[in-house]
Amino acid sequence: MSIARRGLSVLVAALWSSSALAGEVPLYQPAPDWVTLAALPDTKAGASSPPILIFDSQQRIAKDTLWTYRDSATRVSTTEMLNQLATLTLPWMPDKGDLIIHELAIIRGSERVDLLAQGKTFTVLRREQNLEQRELTGLLTATMAVEGLRVGDVLRLRYTSTVKDAALDGRVQSSLLVPSSPLRLGFGRARIQWEEGSAAAWKLLATGDAKPEKKGQFTELNLTLPLAKQPDMPGDAPARYQNLPLLEVSTFANWADVSRVMAPLYQTKDLIAEGSPLAAEADAIMKARSKPIERAQLALQLVQDKIRYLALGMNGGNYVPQKPTQTWDSRYGDCKAKTLLLLSLLHRMGIEAEPVVAHTELGDLVKTRLPAAGAFNHVIVRAVIDGESLWLDGTGLGSRLEDIHDTPPFRTVLPLRMEGADLMPVPMHANARPAIDLTIESDQTASLDLPSPFTATALVRGQLSSVVTMAQAQLDKERQDDIVRRFFGRFLRGATFSDLEIVSDPQGATATLKAKGVQPPGWRIDGKKIKLGFSRTIEGIAFAPQRTRAAWAQIPVATANPLGTQYHLRIRLPDGGKGYALEGEPDSNLTVAGNIVSRKTRLEGGVLSVDERQDSTGAEIPVDQIPVERNRLSVEAAKAPRIVAPANATRQWDLTKGDPKGATQVATAETIYAKAIADNVDEKRAPPLLQRAGLFVALGNREAALKDLDQAMGIEADLGTYLRRASVKRDLGDLAGAQADVDAARDLNPSDFGATVLAANIRGERGDVDGALALLDERIDLGGETKAEYQESKANVMGEYGDATGALALVEELLADKPQDGGLLNARCWIKGTRSVGIDTALADCVTAVERDKSGFAALDSRALMYFRLGRYQDALTDLNAVLELAPGLAESRYMRAVVLTALNRKSEAQADLAIARRIRPRIDVAYARYGIKP
Numbered sequence: 001m002s003i004a005r006r007g008l009s010v011l012v013a014a015l016w017s018s019s020a021l022a023g024e025v026p027l028y029q030p031a032p033d034w035v036t037l038a039a040l041p042d043t044k045a046g047a048s049s050p051p052i053l054i055f056d057s058q059q060r061i062a063k064d065t066l067w068t069y070r071d072s073a074t075r076v077s078t079t080e081m082l083n084q085l086a087t088l089t090l091p092w093m094p095d096k097g098d099l100i101i102h103e104l105a106i107i108r109g110s111e112r113v114d115l116l117a118q119g120k121t122f123t124v125l126r127r128e129q130n131l132e133q134r135e136l137t138g139l140l141t142a143t144m145a146v147e148g149l150r151v152g153d154v155l156r157l158r159y160t161s162t163v164k165d166a167a168l169d170g171r172v173q174s175s176l177l178v179p180s181s182p183l184r185l186g187f188g189r190a191r192i193q194w195e196e197g198s199a200a201a202w203k204l205l206a207t208g209d210a211k212p213e214k215k216g217q218f219t220e221l222n223l224t225l226p227l228a229k230q231p232d233m234p235g236d237a238p239a240r241y242q243n244l245p246l247l248e249v250s251t252f253a254n255w256a257d258v259s260r261v262m263a264p265l266y267q268t269k270d271l272i273a274e275g276s277p278l279a280a281e282a283d284a285i286m287k288a289r290s291k292p293i294e295r296a297q298l299a300l301q302l303v304q305d306k307i308r309y310l311a312l313g314m315n316g317g318n319y320v321p322q323k324p325t326q327t328w329d330s331r332y333g334d335c336k337a338k339t340l341l342l343l344s345l346l347h348r349m350g351i352e353a354e355p356v357v358a359h360t361e362l363g364d365l366v367k368t369r370l371p372a373a374g375a376f377n378h379v380i381v382r383a384v385i386d387g388e389s390l391w392l393d394g395t396g397l398g399s400r401l402e403d404i405h406d407t408p409p410f411r412t413v414l415p416l417r418m419e420g421a422d423l424m425p426v427p428m429h430a431n432a433r434p435a436i437d438l439t440i441e442s443d444q445t446a447s448l449d450l451p452s453p454f455t456a457t458a459l460v461r462g463q464l465s466s467v468v469t470m471a472q473a474q475l476d477k478e479r480q481d482d483i484v485r486r487f488f489g490r491f492l493r494g495a496t497f498s499d500l501e502i503v504s505d506p507q508g509a510t511a512t513l514k515a516k517g518v519q520p521p522g523w524r525i526d527g528k529k530i531k532l533g534f535s536r537t538i539e540g541i542a543f544a545p546q547r548t549r550a551a552w553a554q555i556p557v558a559t560a561n562p563l564g565t566q567y568h569l570r571i572r573l574p575d576g577g578k579g580y581a582l583e584g585e586p587d588s589n590l591t592v593a594g595n596i597v598s599r600k601t602r603l604e605g606g607v608l609s610v611d612e613r614q615d616s617t618g619a620e621i622p623v624d625q626i627p628v629e630r631n632r633l634s635v636e637a638a639k640a641p642r643i644v645a646p647a648n649a650t651r652q653w654d655l656t657k658g659d660p661k662g663a664t665q666v667a668t669a670e671t672i673y674a675k676a677i678a679d680n681v682d683e684k685r686a687p688p689l690l691q692r693a694g695l696f697v698a699l700g701n702r703e704a705a706l707k708d709l710d711q712a713m714g715i716e717a718d719l720g721t722y723l724r725r726a727s728v729k730r731d732l733g734d735l736a737g738a739q740a741d742v743d744a745a746r747d748l749n750p751s752d753f754g755a756t757v758l759a760a761n762i763r764g765e766r767g768d769v770d771g772a773l774a775l776l777d778e779r780i781d782l783g784g785e786t787k788a789e790y791q792e793s794k795a796n797v798m799g800e801y802g803d804a805t806g807a808l809a810l811v812e813e814l815l816a817d818k819p820q821d822g823g824l825l826n827a828r829c830w831i832k833g834t835r836s837v838g839i840d841t842a843l844a845d846c847v848t849a850v851e852r853d854k855s856g857f858a859a860l861d862s863r864a865l866m867y868f869r870l871g872r873y874q875d876a877l878t879d880l881n882a883v884l885e886l887a888p889g890l891a892e893s894r895y896m897r898a899v900v901l902t903a904l905n906r907k908s909e910a911q912a913d914l915a916i917a918r919r920i921r922p923r924i925d926v927a928y929a930r931y932g933i934k935p
Helices: 001-012 079-085 254-264 277-288 292-306 325-329 335-348 363-367 462-474 476-488 625-638 665-679 688-698 700-714 719-732 736-750 753-765 769-781 787-801 804-819 822-835 840-850 858-867 873-886 890-904 907-920 924-930
Strands: 051-062 065-077 085-093 099-108 112-114 123-126 140-145 154-163 171-175 189-196 201-204 213-215 218-224 246-250 352-358 376-387 388-391 414-416 436-443 453-460 496-505 511-517 523-526 531-532 562-573 581-583 588-594 595-604 607-616 642-644
Touching: 001 924, 051 171, 079 511, 085 099, 085 154, 099 140, 154 388, 171 189, 189 246, 213 907, 218 246, 254 335, 254 352, 254 414, 277 292, 277 325, 277 335, 292 335, 292 376, 292 388, 325 335, 335 352, 335 376, 376 414, 436 665, 453 462, 453 476, 453 665, 462 476, 462 496, 462 511, 476 496, 476 511, 496 665, 511 665, 511 688, 531 822, 581 595, 581 719, 665 688, 688 700, 688 719, 700 719, 719 753, 736 753, 753 769, 787 804, 787 822, 804 822, 822 840, 822 858, 840 858, 858 873, 858 890, 873 890, 890 907, 890 924, 907 924
Parallel strands: 051 189, 436 562
Antiparallel strands: 051 065, 065 154, 085 140, 099 112, 099 154, 123 140, 171 246, 189 218, 201 246, 213 218, 352 376, 352 414, 376 388, 436 453, 453 511, 496 511, 523 531, 531 642, 562 607, 581 642, 588 595, 595 607
């Protein structure tokens, strides 16, 4: 975007000012005589020269009119810039002033092409560019295609706009953009003049120095641009600590002056005529309800529901609201119109109410700004009922009686009163009702290892409800489903969805989203126990303020605006919940880090029930309380409840391709997957075919898994799917097919470590040890960060399928660089044990490996094999028992324990372990046969 376009756009957005209708075509005149012309810097392009040669903004306040002069000179450095600058667009508001063009020229070396002298003029368009946001600005746009502009040229544009706003009763206000470093400018200036006696005040919101000077009958303020780089601020700092790049000037005396000037616009006397449709609406409300608060709520609901939002910025509409009768007849209005309509209704009902202006995003900054109407961008109603302030926003959606005590996140407002008023704080507190009420019912009745089917229902209220209802009305079913999927995806990570639905209730101002789905298992190993964390409240609080910089040490933390979320979780546990127990703090009710949190947890009848609510309050955390709140949040996270599975919990390997008696998890998951596959719901992101294939593998049904993977490959043949299918084919004994798939995966990404190592192992298993080692040597020769990992993989492949002595030599070479590396020590122990080499030193190696092992079980498994080689079966069993306490799904340890138990003549126990090992790793007998070990 050109400097001219960007500069004027910022100006128009920053100013809430208007003037008498001047003209609807640009004027072509010399610059005003008060303007100081900027000299054009050297236009020769250099490596260090900035493309913006001139960025000059000059303003003059002359009585009740603001003159704004802009001068931009920009070098067209790239083709992209050429595309941006080849068409100029200058928007302005003709009901408030003029657009005056002074110069438009192309500078090409020593040549200057005066486009205006050639008769080029701007074409005027009416461009309601924000109509899709329901906003009519009244802007006209002067546009011109700059003919003949080339890369390397400099385009210079100078123009002036005038603004006179009758609604401000002679006051003038301005917010001038002042860019800062690292933006580079050839010449940059911000200059403001105001007449003596105008009582203008100025303020630089950014960090910088400016000193006004008297120049004749005017006071002048000059800033050299860009300003110095602005101090960094933490993202969670209150808005008043942010350095806005604005230079403000205002002739308002104080906030009371702003209040007095704006108040007449919202006088309601005689605006609702007796016998009019609006009078009938107000009278009907009074007849239906006797309590003032109920009447106020129905009036608010009437304005929200019956009047659609449309911002009117034309014909003085920046500040002047349209009359209630016009709003009611047209059934549309902006915040001003809705506020005046609501005020008129409330006053007719005898309810105390007044308009208050606010800034929807920078409310905390208002009190640090210059008094001006431009400090605000919104207006609502403050009603007083039973001594309580109620903040009623006609542009809101879905407000009901339960919500009437909620506070908007504006923090500071200005009441508009005929006698004037000062700024008023808006105390923040949690909302009465949650915006989201989420219920998830999860079926985990078969096994904690398997994906869990669920039904999810979310009741949404307020603004979110209106958005969902509108989407349902306007979008097709596919896009509606995508909205539901993305919504629940925030709470159910990695889930596959089906049966997606939206049910709207306009009368109740709610919408209900529904879905069924299957979610990956969430249980985690914690030492020797398996646990599931389920609390959402504490983990949903983001509070990690950084105040280590000295400059930030005294900056408080702004927490999230008021918003409530309620969660209901029901989990049906395996085995009827037998042996499952809670740990941590099941119930809580506290305020931490600006959030109110409550939780109730029950474990009854094989069902875990959790009811939680989290409400952000918008509270500001003082500096001295930051460490206190951080610690409290940490403590609460540590105390968060978890459910602990019993040691004998049913695992996936205990199942025989389906649900055990009384369980429904597998059947329900298969039904949902089938529906999702039939609907082709998640094809583009996470195909349910892959998810169902994973379920089949977990159940030991690899033939069914292979069919799903084959079908998934027809949708998207990516690296992950190739590797999944290669693994399944390998388990089924199709080594040639597995090699073909893993080679195809490597074609997609030759540098993928997992694919390369799997390809080498499959080649080794097929007897092509040289080919396997060649793959690894190729990656080793490339060097880089993964070289050592590939070298260790090479040693493992050699030790498994090839030259054990050579493998040990390579391990020793690697250990010379990393003598304490647990993985290498374990590899040495494992190779000696599996290949029966170096037995005299093997046990000592294994003991050292156990001492260095970070996993807690890998080296124990290796030492157990060595104990077996030495005939120390009881020692081997002790190690294997320890391993399987930590990792009961480790097929190798299950297999070896079966071998050891057989040697100890405990054959029935051995058979149980053997069955599990073969279930988890179907070709494990082949692997151990290479070691000369059989059960």
